[in-house]
């Protein structure tokens with residue numbers, strides 16, 4: 001069931017990061033990410049959707065490592081503070097205010113830049129660790145799995161994604177990044193170091209609209225990209241038309257298929273259950289790697 005691409009390391013980057021994205025949830029991003037990871041002989045799966053991770057539901061990994069993710073928050077020593085307000089003038093996020101003769105920190109809007117502690121002439125500001133989430137790694141059969149989760153009430157998952165991707169740096173093989181849906185900051189953080197983006201799209205006008213969003217994001221960030229069309233049927237596909245009109249290479253087509261939908265909705269990795277789906281995803285993976293090799297080879 002595993003796949004090896006001969007000559008891959010000679011032709012392109014040996015450990016490409018491939019980001020899988022879509023303009024909204026439910027398009028098939030995790031279906032594609034999980035099944036491509038599972039048919040590869042060396043790919044690690046990384047769930048960057050840290051506000052709502054779901055890759056583990058399919059891969060059911062046994063976690064072997066866990067790490068708390070924290071950000072730094074400022075702590076003001078009232079005995080040292082002279083009330084000069086230099087820290088408040090410095091903070092571009094309005095996370096500090098001088099109220100009732102003391103500096104007040106609005107933790108929810110602090111971006112943990114550390115600047116206020118640097119500019120304080122009295123060294124009155126220190127920093128403390130503020131836990132905001134967790135990252136995990138482990139194995140699902142022969143597939144290495146990474147995932148992160150942001151604590152409830154935390155404004156942004158970006159620091160968790162950043163830490164998660166730091167951990168993934170040690171991976172030697174292909175890395176499949178299952179990105180958050182949409183085109184927000186967390187998606188930008190997930191794809192910023194990627195070598196190639198796969199845009200997953202559905203066959204509807206709304207699907208084409210969402211495809212356009214992630215297409216523009218990939219272009220804005222200077223990424224190479226191709227598309228995988230999901231739920232393909234016999235009717236005209238507005239997403240396919242969008243790809244053709246915008247010269248987006250279509251890497252693969254996944255058919256509208258009740259059995260695939262049943263496996264997926266039951267949290268089953270389709271390629272581990274059905275040889276036909278394994279063959280289909282192997283073919284898509286081979287086409288993807290060939291495309292990534294061309295792109296990364298032409299970049300060097």
Ligand code: SF4
Pocket residue numbers: 074090091092093094095096109110111112113114115116117
């Ligand atoms: S760490 Fe940065 S964002 Fe937070 S309060 Fe200080 S200056 Fe503002």
Ligand code: SF4
Pocket residue numbers: 076080081082083084085086087088103119120121122123124125
């Ligand atoms: S810069 Fe330092 S001394 Fe000045 S108000 Fe801020 S904490 Fe107080």
